Amino acid sequence: MAWQEWEQLKAQAADRQSPQMRLNQLADQGGGGGSPQGDLVVGHKDLEAVGTAAHDLFNDFTTYSGHARVASEAAAGGLKGEGFALGAALEHVAERWTEQSKSLLDACAHISNHLRYTKNQHDADDSYIAGAVSSIATLDKGFDDRKGH
Template identity: 55%
Template sequence: MAWDEWERLKTSAAERDSTRMQLNRLPDEDRPNAGSPTGGFLKVDQQDLAAIGDEAFKLYNRLWKEARVTSTDAAASDLSGQGFALGGALSHVALRWDKQLGSVMDACALISNHMDFTKNAHAGDEVFIERHVSSIQTLDSGFDDDWAKPGKPNKIYEPDKKD
């Protein structure tokens, strides 16, 4: 490529792109929270927390009822007793299943309990803030009385004129 051709291509590209600028980011319409009035901040209310905790509790109960396999241990010991190597393998799989199931159930219980705790903690925080703000309002109302017009000295602090 000759130098003059390079210069011509640069000039052409500059003219084509001179009126617009492209940033390396997603356009606003493709960003999940670009147009939200909260600016993309996470907002959760008590109903959301309760729903999450409730679903985690339901999942825990379903796992307890439906995912535990008690017959596998009996089958594994029976197969092992008959001399089948499959019995040991089945026992190994059953132990792994129980361990993994326990981990998932623990996670569900943790989520459920945490949502309940969070709901109660936020309710307590709400009461504390409400009390604190109302006490400030009560205290502040004592300072609302105007003893003098703005810019004028308070007569209480003026020197006694009887002298």
């Protein structure tokens, strides 16, 4: 195919395609979802389930990844001791496994700890707000008592 023929085919293809892009979607209603406030709702039970799953994954993965690490290191040592080059490669894999496992465990601990902190902070905020509202009600009652109601 000659260069001119290639350029002609590209030009023809460009003529057949529309330069505009069209996306199939709903009309924009403003905001981040179906309502002005958005449609993402998360309750305490949802957050508790996520925190529990992260905690369980942390505990289970700690146990099972430890077994895999020990077995891999033992196999690597045995292979290296017998003069197999595969032993060094398996040792490298075991080292990377340990590093990646620590990263996953750190992430699980971070999620679990953050959700526990968030729950405690929300409980403290709720308690503070209840106290503030109660104080306002007591103050209002005092004003009503002074008026003779």
